[in-house]
Amino acid sequence: MAATPADASSSSSEAVVGGEKSNKMITLISSDGESFEATEEAAKMSVTIKHMIEDGCADDGIPLPNVPAKILSMVIEYCNKHAADADDTNKHVADPADADEDDDNNNNNASAGEKEDLKSFDASLVAVDQATLFDIILAANFLSIKGLLDLACQKVADDIKDKSVEEVREIFKIENDFTKEEEEAVRKENAWAFNE
């Protein structure tokens, strides 16, 4: 990030360190036509949206035909929470050259209490039913929000790790395309991985 001098005349009441910060609001429109507002800073946690803003396509609001309102509001909640945290981190960085480039979830300078707060926020965000969790993954994937994608994928991984093969097929709606002999062979080769 290029270092810029603190802008004393900025309308923002917070000190600016290492990069510009704007309070501009961005409008995001869900697939079912609902409008949501988010700060530009929060919206830019989505690399997809960041590029649209930089290409000047964001002025009339950004339509997101892949993301329903219910999911979009959760996504924005995540971005707001984590953008604020990243911002706190940037405020503590004395030398902008020391700040990490990849700042999605940079908690290095956050206090232990703030870290715990973020952790429990993340946990409750993904404590949802499977279908909603998959929708969050699809949205985070489409919007390129790495932190949210990692969080949601980790939750699914934790949910499925103790499941049987049959249960996993159910969850992902996968058809078994093995023949009986083929499946038996793979099962035998990996016998240690099954409960006796």
Add this chain to the structure above:
Amino acid sequence: MPNVPEGALVEILSRVPYRSLCRFKCVSKPWLALCSAPDIRKRSPQTLSGFFYYEGQRLCFRNLSGRGPPLDPSLPFLRHSYKNVHVEQFCDSLLLCNCWNSCFSSKRDYVVCNPATQEWIVLPPVVFLGQDQEVSHDCPPSVYLGFEAAVPSRFVVFATPYNRGGLSGEMAIYSSETGQWTYVQTKWASESLLELTRNIRVFLNGTMHLSTRYNYNTMLTVDAEGKVWREIPMPSPKKSVIFCIGQSQGRLYAWQMAYRYGCELYIWVLEDYGTGKWAQKHTVNVLELFGRHCRKDGQYYEMFAFHPDCNVIFLTDEKEMTVSYDMDSQKVSVICTKGMKGMPYTPCFAELQSASH
């Protein structure tokens, strides 16, 4: 129900523990391909899968039931190139072996290998100052292998010249990142004798920790660059008994068996790495654990390992019973009905740099 895009599925499966990943190979043909993919496999979290141990001269491997894939301890992938393979050191997921073909040639190779990927690297010869040629196998150096799963992309080997176990002041350090030996002078304050047995070294946070014979109460440490040298006093003054050290969940542990009243095991954790302050963590009544009332003459017990990921320890009576003990749930499980002093093994599927085949 929308299909999860493959990119997301890769992210999900990379976070599924290895045992589950192997089970999910049976879900469907596309999942078989994904779950076998090297990039997913090397990210999949691993856990302790079993122990190497010696039965006489023969190296054996015991799986913790259902915890890991079976492993052939004869290391057949090395046998294509070497007639004789002797495993000298075990560290986490890698083995350091002494390999040679003919007994009449003095040429022996130090080979570091990964049994899970079957990759191996031959170390260049180590030549200490004051030695004209590479070390002959009559006076082999003392070698210590350092590897940690947290940094799977590299391993380190420390070597000190043959000197009947004493430190002559020279040390060679090999890093898989450079592929070379670096020679340094040891900077420990005291000239100490190194205890050369199994449990007495731990590689953690890029630093080798060695328990020493010097008053039985000092741990020497040296980092992978050979720049930081420390001496950390061991926790308690029971000088006649050696301390074993190990690591679990990112922290260093020390333990000691006492035979005053029956058999008691004391475990300390290094609470403050910077100041070297230990804290007593657990006390275990070993006789009770083995379901015995008294200790017979000549009966000894040993805690030979600490589980790297949880508060579980492994003990043996060296004759007829080996158990695991969960210190949180206080549950005892029998591992086998014979004595076993095992070296813990956790598979790792990261690539060894510059593998030689």
